[in-house]
Amino acid sequence: MFVLLGPVAAHAGAGPRDTGSQPVDSYANAIRQSVWVDGDRDGKTDRVAADIIRPSEPAAAGRQVPVIMDASPYYSCCGRGNESQVKTYDQSGNPVGFPLYYDNYFVPRGYAVVLVDLAGTDRSDGCVDVGGASDITSAKAVIDWLNGRATAYTTRTGSTTAQAGWSNGSVGMIGKSWDGTVANGVAATGVEGLKTIVDISGISSWYDYYFAQGAALYDGGPDELASEVESSGAQSHCSAEEQALRDGAPRNGDWTSAWQDRDYYANASKVKASVFVAQGMQDLNVRTKNFGQWWNALAANGVQRKIWLSQTGHVDPFDYRRSDWVDTLHQWFDHYLMGVDNGVQSQPMADIERTPDHWSTDPVWPAPGTAATQVGLKASGTNGLGSLSAGAPPASGTERYTDNPAQDEDDWAAQADQATASKVSFTTGTLASDLRLSGGGTVTLTATPTTTSAHLSAVLVDLGPATIRNYEDGAEGITTLNTRSCWGDSTSGDSACYLDTAADTENVQQTVFSRGWADLGHYDPSLHGVSLTPGKPYTITIQLASTDHVVPAGHRLALIVAGTDNGLIVAPSTKPTISVDLSRSSADLPLVGGLPALAHALRGGSGHHHPTATTPAATPSRGPAAALPTSQAARLR
Known part of the structure; x- marks a missing residue:
């Protein structure tokens, strides 16, 4: 299903290869639609829901557009971002509110934004398997559809197919935490069409989320996490999958085949996408071993990469360095998804927060001259x-x-x-x-x-x-203010204006x-x-x-x-x-x-x-x- 809101405006301005993408397309008039992609092409009912917002002007002119995609289990249960935004729909089930600012900022600049419900969550079929084949395949299937290799439908149970002829096949995945983890996992499959990922505090090995060399980091296991995010429909029929998670993740800390299946950095040799990592160095949730081993494996395989390291805990860069982050992200996607020669790949590889809000750069990371x-x-x-x-x-x-x-x-x-x-x-x-x-x-x-x-x-x-930064406080190094700043265009159902933040500091x-x-x-x-x-x-x-x-x-x-x-x-x-x-x-x-x-x-x-x-x-x-x-x-x- 899709909705076209308002009249189609003319596309104007120089092409993105000349100046970078500009906000010349109408956000209000963007096409909003939902599709359900066959998760594994086996003919069974395991469709993955994807909500899409894309500019109408390129569609009217017959031009294809690249895609920014965030695959998440959190679009209904917990929300995304500092304000815990969830997806919203009108009475007919058409998408209205897209969490985060990606749609508000990038759709007017000629991108489509696709938000995917991981298998077993929100409006998708299937079961949550916490980083395993179901998680990764459900996101990968959408990339396959965007590249003409999979089938999608206009409804969850119907037979009318949806085409992705509007997509040019170039996809960039982005996401924080579990969302960033899925981006890592999909990149590690080597799927064609995935040009770049932006991994914000993502996991590279689920074993290292739950254990540190045999020592348990948390009281619970992945089965409990699955039960917290899965839809009511999944809860009614996914007991076997939850038992498999319990069996595959024993609390004694032993390595098992289940952990091997969820070890993405072991498959870094398959990665074809560039990788932009953003990580809080005081993240005691997704602990920094995860980004370190992923980064080292990517380097060993010659993957193009960039990194930001902050003094925060588990925090999105949008909430600790907002203007610079959006600008850098814009350049990154323009280069890797639109082919803009803007030099972003030649900028310093690493940005590192030395003291709150004060940053330094390095041409490579770890820093030149580092030795064990x-x-x-x-x-x-x-x-x-x-x-x-x-x-x-x-x-x-x-x-x-x-x-x-x-x-x-x-x-x-x-x-x-x-x-x-x-x-x-x-x-x-x-x-x-x-x-x-x-x-x-x-x-x-x-x-x-x-x-x-x-x-x-x-x-x-x-x-x-x-x-x-006071990383041990509940906000992990930031304070949320009462003011708002806007990053893109808004509609009555989807605001581009977000609460501002500032560094929460302490003397130690x-x-x-x-x-x-x-x-x-x-x-x-x-x-x-x-x-x-x-x-x-x-x-x-x-x-x-x-x-x-x-x-x-x-x-x-x-x-x-x-x-x-x-x-x-x-x-x-x-x-x-x-x-x-x-x-x-x-x-x-x-x-x-x-x-x-x-x-x-x-x-x-x-x-x-x-x-x-x-x-x-x-x-x-x-x-x-x-x-x-x-x-x-x-x-x-």
Whole structure:
């Protein structure tokens, strides 16, 4: 079905190849229609709903247009964007309100915008399988239809077909969180016609959303997430699929074929689209390991790419750098979907937020000159306090701590210079020069537990005063204002005007900027866990999530090793004491300038602080995960 609102206006202005796309088409008169695409071309009733808005002027002139597509499970259950917008329809079921600004801004500039309900959600048939074949195929099928390779219908159950002759076959996918995840997954199929994706805080491996090397990050599994977003129709007939999700995602943290099916970065060699990544470096929802491993795999396969890294948590760039974001997105889509030679692909690859609202750029990312640099962990003579040094591990030394699941990384960081039983702090002296870390690192520990299960956490901390975005607040680093700004054209049923935002900042004395967690029983890279033998040493390499952070001169760098990170990983069944063999433990950190830069920063340092060994009361925690909604669907928006 489609609706043509109002008279057709004449198309005017220079072609997009000359100047870039201009807002010359009527938004009010745009064609709005819904189609249902056969999800897998097997003849069964598994149609995927796609709501389309496209300019009428090119249609009247017989010109084809490119497509910007957002495939989401959230268009009815939870909404999109900072204002939780849902799709709206008139009494006849024709689309009226399209969430987000993509339609308002890009349709007048000659693009079609297609919003797809993932299988099992809103007006689509099928079942939700949380990143599996159903999710990905339902979105891919729409791209196939836009390129003449699939069949669509004008209604959910009828036999009248809908044609996509208005599409030129060039598609760009965009989306935040689950939507961005689907874009990653579809790109990893290598589907023809997908020219670019914009991945905003998307997942690259669903295992790494639910587990960190065997340690559970959340209490629930993907079956619970499916039940939160699926339509009432899907809830009535998808119990078998939900059981398959439970069976394929055991809570013991083991790697299974279900996780393999949802591992997109493993298929980066198939990606033909360019990729624009936007990620909050303090995102404790879709944690930054996801973008880091995806980015590295894309780089290894020569994929054209660009990245923005903010100090926020799980936030869309539209809500922390709005004007620059819309302008860059416009250039990006113009280049990759319309062929405009605007130089966007020659701009700096990386934009990085250094302090709130202050950005720097790099020609490549990780930054030029970045090298994995070995850092030794040394004992100080006071248990729980050690030092970081350039080079290989020391010849001997042991540190011990006892897991305290009531504490978290904020507690540890606040007590970095205090000898407490629940963690070990390894710190530098005061840095003589800035020290920049760019990318992901690792911490290798040889750990001996006293119990049959144990969890490990490793966090990097910048010890020194700073003003940062308040990423642990519920809005994760932004404040929503009462004013609005408009980004495109509006109708009575679809406004282009959105609440403005500003940075929500706080002054801190220390900043945790990279994290890694693991279950010691999953020490083997195969991720098949075992019960630990008390008293036996195990060697495990913990992956530190990707970041880009400058520890300024005058500050200190700390690596803190501990047990359960309260609110960010689920506690084990026991509370072990862990002995760490420092002669067989070290960190490899992504230092810009490598070992010489580290040596330069450490020169003349004041050495480790050695306060009196005490066991103070725990510092009240701000509780990073406590700010996250308990609903998985609400978290993953």
